[in-house]
Amino acid sequence: MVDPKSVPRYTFNDGNTVPFVGLGTWQSQPDGSVYRAVRHALASGYRHLDCAFIYQNQDEIGRAITDSIKEGVLTREELFVTSKIWLTHYSKERVEICAKKILSDLQLTQIDLLLLHWPFTFKQQDDNLFPVDSDGSVIGGDVGFVEAYKALEELQKQGLVKSIGVSNFNISQLTRLMENTSVKPVTNQVELHPYLVQKELKEFCNKNGIVLTAYSPLGNPGSAVNTAADKDKLLKDPVVNKLATKYGKNAGQILIKFQVASGNLVIPKSVTNERIESNIQIFDFDLTPEEVAELSALDRNYRSCSFDITSKLPEYPFKN
Numbered sequence: 537m538v539d540p541k542s543v544p545r546y547t548f549n550d551g552n553t554v555p556f557v558g559l560g561t562w563q564s565q566p567d568g569s570v571y572r573a574v575r576h577a578l579a580s581g582y583r584h585l586d587c588a589f590i591y592q593n594q595d596e597i598g599r600a601i602t603d604s605i606k607e608g609v610l611t612r613e614e615l616f617v618t619s620k621i622w623l624t625h626y627s628k629e630r631v632e633i634c635a636k637k638i639l640s641d642l643q644l645t646q647i648d649l650l651l652l653h654w655p656f657t658f659k660q661q662d663d664n665l666f667p668v669d670s671d672g673s674v675i676g677g678d679v680g681f682v683e684a685y686k687a688l689e690e691l692q693k694q695g696l697v698k699s700i701g702v703s704n705f706n707i708s709q710l711t712r713l714m715e716n717t718s719v720k721p722v723t724n725q726v727e728l729h730p731y732l733v734q735k736e737l738k739e740f741c742n743k744n745g746i747v748l749t750a751y752s753p754l755g756n757p758g759s760a761v762n763t764a765a766d767k768d769k770l771l772k773d774p775v776v777n778k779l780a781t782k783y784g785k786n787a788g789q790i791l792i793k794f795q796v797a798s799g800n801l802v803i804p805k806s807v808t809n810e811r812i813e814s815n816i817q818i819f820d821f822d823l824t825p826e827e828v829a830e831l832s833a834l835d836r837n838y839r840s841c842s843f844d845i846t847s848k849l850p851e852y853p854f855k856n
């Protein structure tokens with residue numbers, strides 16, 4: 537276990553703080569797996585969890601949090617929980633409904649960080665989280681991200697949410713968001729790893745005081761939706777493995793440390809005890825600036841999470 541106090545924290549542009557490393561929970565199954573993973577993560581020193589309405593596993597996560605607090609593993613105040621509003625819930629009223637469901641599933645009275653999951657929206661409806669028409673195309677919504685973000689600002693005023701932000705926004709969308717709303721997002725959660733370093737987005741966000749949160753930092757190797765034949769190639773990359781040998785670490789630890797060394801928050805997912813433990817044991821070594829540059833130079837615009845079925849929607853962020 538790592539001492540939670542030894543995990544550095546980042547201070548957001550609104551003054552709230554967050555541990556640099558958190559546990560991802562996408563595709564962590566609500567069959568007891570995500571419960572066990574969260575319990576193990578909290579016992580191993582994690583104090584930051586990344587969740588989302590669409591992952592449909594938040595009730596198990598809520599039970600794991602509550603049981604860990606009851607057993608004295610941690611206090612609520614020590615824990616940082618992120619969740620995300622889903623695309624069928626972007627109208628003003630529906631953002632609030634979604635946020636309240638998130639809070640009740642997670643058994644929390646306040647969420648530390650609430651994000652808009654994507655810049656585009658789906659048809660606003662309850663019974664289907666992926667509405668498609670007769671030819672199988674996803675049905676976009678007529679509500680925009682500005683309206684949804686303003687609803688987040690309201691929730692923040694009410695005290696249901698401490699910090700607010702976005703995910704998967706490109707520079708043009710961030711610019712429009714900031715021109716039309718009053719609270720700057722604290723973070724933009726996007727895919728980041730040495731094969732996708734997103735240099736321009738990073739520079740833009742740095743300039744605007746928005747920290748990047750790195751999702752799929754290991755390249756999303758075990759994902760059911762990532763069908764690339766070589767989906768574990770990042771973990772096998774020779775440069776990554778050369779550094780792992782040098783520091784006596786594994787490839788995952790080098791990839792996670794790369795994000796922290798680049799100034800990004802990072803949320804590796806695992807339901808495997810040994811990986812959960814090792815993924816946060818990255819604060820007993822440092823990559824040199826030259827090694828960070830060497831890893832950055834592996835950039836090849838490889839995106840594991842392109843959400844292709846949404847690519848025809850007007851606000852699809854990866855058109856360029």
Ligand SMILES: NC(=O)c1ccc[n+]([C@@H]2O[C@H](COP(=O)([O-])OP(=O)(O)OC[C@H]3O[C@@H](n4cnc5c(N)ncnc54)[C@H](OP(=O)(O)O)[C@@H]3O)[C@@H](O)[C@H]2O)c1
Nearest residue numbers: 560561562751752753754755756758788804805806807808
């Ligand atoms: N905002 C968004 O749109 C968005 C999109 C994608 C992801 N996310 C968030 O970011 C989190 C992380 O991204 P991700 O889940 O896509 O991918 P990831 O963290 O890059 O990779 C997770 C996969 O790697 C395996 N793994 C974990 N640690 C490992 C290690 N040390 N060595 C080898 N394999 C390891 C896991 O397997 P086991 O679980 O079997 O151990 C799992 O299959 C998500 O869970 C989610 O919370 C957000």
